[in-house]
Amino acid sequence: MTFKTLALDETLYQYLLDHSLREHPAQTALREATRSHPYAGMQIAPEQGQFMAMLVKLLGARNCIEVGVFTGYSALTVALALPPDGRLLACDISDEFTRIGKPFWQQAQVAHKIDLQLAPALHTLDARLAAGEAGHYDFAFIDADKSGYDAYYERCLRLLRKGGLIAIDNTLWSGKVARPADDTDSDTLALQALNTKLHGDERVDLCVLPFSDGVTLARIR
Numbered sequence: 001m002t003f004k005t006l007a008l009d010e011t012l013y014q015y016l017l018d019h020s021l022r023e024h025p026a027q028t029a030l031r032e033a034t035r036s037h038p039y040a041g042m043q044i045a046p047e048q049g050q051f052m053a054m055l056v057k058l059l060g061a062r063n064c065i066e067v068g069v070f071t072g073y074s075a076l077t078v079a080l081a082l083p084p085d086g087r088l089l090a091c092d093i094s095d096e097f098t099r100i101g102k103p104f105w106q107q108a109q110v111a112h113k114i115d116l117q118l119a120p121a122l123h124t125l126d127a128r129l130a131a132g133e134a135g136h137y138d139f140a141f142i143d144a145d146k147s148g149y150d151a152y153y154e155r156c157l158r159l160l161r162k163g164g165l166i167a168i169d170n171t172l173w174s175g176k177v178a179r180p181a182d183d184t185d186s187d188t189l190a191l192q193a194l195n196t197k198l199h200g201d202e203r204v205d206l207c208v209l210p211f212s213d214g215v216t217l218a219r220i221r
Contacts, residue, residue, distance in 0.1 A: 005210045021046055024080055026108035027073065030101055034071045037100075042070045044143065044169065048212045049074060052141060052167060053081035055217075059165060061138035064088045067121045067152045068144030068169075072101020078141065079110035088114050089128070089137070091121035091144075121148070125155035135161045143169035146187040149194050157203060157220065164220045166204070171195055172214025 008016065023031075023046060034043050044052075056064065056078055062085065069075050069092035078088050092098050095118055105111040117124045121144060128136075140156040142149055149168065156166050171177070173191050181188040195216070198206055204218040 016047060021050055023050075024076075024108050026104040027076055027080070029107070030071065030073050030076060030104040033100060033104070034073065037071065039070070039097075044074050045212045048169075048215065049077040051211075051215075053077050055165060055167065056081040056139055059138050059163075062086045063137045065125075065137050065140040065156060065159060066090045067125075067140070067142045067148075067156075068092060069094075069098050069101070069116065070143075071097055072105060074141060074143065075114055075116075076101060076105055076108060076110065078139075079105065079113040080108060082110075082113055086113055089124070090114050090116045091124045092116070092118060093120060094118070122151055122155065125152070125159065129155065129158055134158050137161065138164050140164070140166045141169070142166065146170065146173075147190045149190060150197070153194070153198075153218075160220050162220050166218040166220070168194075168198075168216040168218070170213045171208060171216040172210060174213060177214075 031046060034040055052074065062083060064078055064082065066075055066078065066088060069090045075088060075090045082088065098116060102111065105114055137159045138161060140160060142152045142156065144152065153166065153168065160166065171191060173188055176188045177192050177195060181192065198216060198218060203221055205221060207217045209215045209217065
């Protein structure tokens, strides 16, 4: 019996992938296309994507939000998990990065499910609130600039229905959140403040998962 999360060496991690991961060929191809990208570390791990797809299916989600698209692997993963009439509002500011994923969205025949909005995410989310879409969404994934996480979280709280789920990436931040941060480390400070806030937020049910770089799940009460 172990009383904490099992450490994964490379052999065990490969075993996990070999015995769990089920990817569409377009997902595998997009991961490979991103591997040599200068910011490849921004892409989520495949087992995290599979976990998110499971959450989307368990929720019976039809309308989802993504804040931070990068090259589009997580958007592709969520879109594949949605029903034929499902939609993903995908928020990013980079045409250069998101353009990489578009051919793979087409390859998987889910491009029509992804509403990519190239604008500051707060502008997009506020516009959806102004359009009367509060409570319209089932699932949100936040994986963008860390200093903006709190604001994205607050918007998603309003946009999601009761029982909806927000997943927040990088909340353990390579362990740096557990150590003192100086005033120049704005990302770590922002994540520390958000983690403290979430722990006491009675609007949600909370779970922090210690896999990938830390994934926080917040269920709207």
